[in-house]
Amino acid sequence: MALPGPHRALVVTVVHHPQDSRIRHREIAALLEAGWQVTYLAPFVGHDLPVPQATPALTCVDLPRAAGRTRLAAARAARAAVRRLAPEHDIVLVHDPELLAATAGLGVDHLVWDVHEDPAGALAVKDWLPAPLRRPVAAGWRRAERLVERHRPLLLAEHAYADRFSGRHAVVPNAVVVPATVPPAGGARLVHVGNLTTARGSEVMVEAARLAHAGSDGAITLEVVGPARDEASRAAMERGVAAGHVLWRGFLPAAEAMATIDGALAGLSLLRDLPNYRGSMPTKVVEYLAHGVPAITTPLPLAEEIIVEANAGAIVPFDDAEATAASALRLWRDPAEAAAMGLRGRDLVRGRYDWAKGGAAFVAELTRIAGERSPRR
Incomplete structure (x- = not known):
């Protein structure tokens, strides 16, 4: 009717x-x-x-x-x-x-x-x-x-x-909304867009950024967009900012938040192995790929599946800052491969998650x- x-x-x-x-x-x-x-x-x-x-x-x-x-x-x-x-x-x-x-x-x-x-x-x-x-x-x-x-x-x-x-x-x-055009991935800027909690790996990403910063003679930094939802995450972000390897921008409107992904070296998704996450695709992984940026993610089943299928990033163990930093450094040393990974991931997202x-x-x-x-x- x-x-x-x-x-x-x-x-x-x-x-x-x-x-x-x-x-x-x-x-x-x-x-x-x-x-x-x-x-x-x-x-x-x-x-x-x-x-x-x-x-x-x-x-x-x-x-x-x-x-x-x-x-x-x-x-x-x-x-x-x-x-x-x-x-x-x-x-x-x-x-x-x-x-x-x-x-x-x-x-x-x-x-x-x-x-x-x-x-x-x-x-x-x-x-x-x-x-x-x-x-x-x-x-x-x-x-x-x-x-x-x-x-x-x-x-x-x-x-x-x-x-x-x-x-x-x-x-x-x-x-996700797939932008019509994006710059190639590369440079020395890691990004994370989303809420910050211990379960989402906030402390691990700050430590990984510290190690990658040191391993690149100060070139690699981490730009974080999102509010801290627990005190441990807030303290970790503040330590990273004070040490100079983290830029924490807090909450930004969606359009501004998504724009920070463009042209980054890689996006981080370091969710822990928890029941709530095992059956879900981390949206941030799809958002990074939609913007032509490779993702570094923990091995949650759906995230691992998309990254492996498209060869569009790296899979790192849970709670492993050293492996995360090592993956970032490999991409930093091979910017052409980082850009190629981003393009492959973008093609997959355009066909499946647009x-x-x-x-x-x-x-x-x-x-x-x-x-x-x-x-x-």
């Missing part, structure tokens, strides 16, 4: 940064380009951002930020906002597992869960949850996922997530669900 006027989406997160690449710069951008009207509920103030002014197509609303054990206020505010706004939207797209519980009982049949990660696996690194509770809570979450599946449409960010569910669900991979293709499939799936479930039918 045709809907009156443009399609309308209510997009909600209390956990992710309002400028999250998947949410704001891929999914919402694709909806807007397709003529949808979007209301975006996110923790702008909690991330020290102003609430953007409304446009005819996009309205932004601030919600409290859910972080650590401070989550109840965010859940309550999100529940109240969804209760108020859901009836005027064709789709309610939520991005955080806790929003499923927060909106339970509201009768929002047009709510869609965008499954970004493995929440049960992620509990292994959640220091706000006492260690003895992590395993039973993870088991409970697995049961809750199966219950949610019976009542809600799902979008999966990885094909590997399908194993957690019994039904078939649309997969909207973490594809959001120009994924965006259309995402919009088509939400349009289909809206046609079946929208309260405005």
Whole structure:
């Protein structure tokens, strides 16, 4: 049944940064380009951002930020906002597992869960949850996922997530925007773009940068874009900055962050071997390759697969700063090979992970669900 006027989406997160690449710069951008009207509920103030002014197509609303054990206020505010706004939207797209519980009982049949990660696996690194509770809570979450599946449409960010569910669900991979042109990789600048945590290898990358800096007589440096999410990561970055081998730029808007990748020697993705990461493709690896820059990554299955297939970087052991530095030095000594690796990776990403293709499939799936479930039918 045709809907009156443009399609309308209510997009909600209390956990992710309002400028999250998947949410704001891929999914919402694709909806807007397709003529949808979007209301975006996110923790702008909690991330020290102003609430953007409304446009005819996009309205932004601030919600409290859910972080650590401070989550109840965010859940309550999100529940109240969804209760108020859901009836005027064709789709309610939520991005955080806790929003499923927060909106339970509201009768929002047009709510869609965008499954970004493995929440049960992620509990292994959640220091706000006492260690003895992590395993039973993870088991409970697995049961809750199966219950949610019976009542809600799902979008999966990885094909590997399908194993957690019994039904078939649309997969909207973490594809990236591939720039039309990029400079060749090379020089002496390593880059890392993304949140900084111990689990994401922040301390290892700073130590690797120190070793590569020393091994190149001070030529190689590391440019880091992203906020520190724990004190150990903040301290590591500050040590690297003080020593002169790290430039830490903090958070940057997506376009500026992506621009820092261009022309780098290599991009670092040093995620640890944790359950939450094993079934996921690290988005930053795909982003580096999309910009024609080789990736140095730990051997998580999907990351290793793409790098080996395209011969577009190096695989290093987990928590191994020496091997990471050695890989960087090899690329620095052979800039032609670094540039060639970047081109091979870019070709693979253009054919397999280009959001120009994924965006259309995402919009088509939400349009289909809206046609079946929208309260405005």
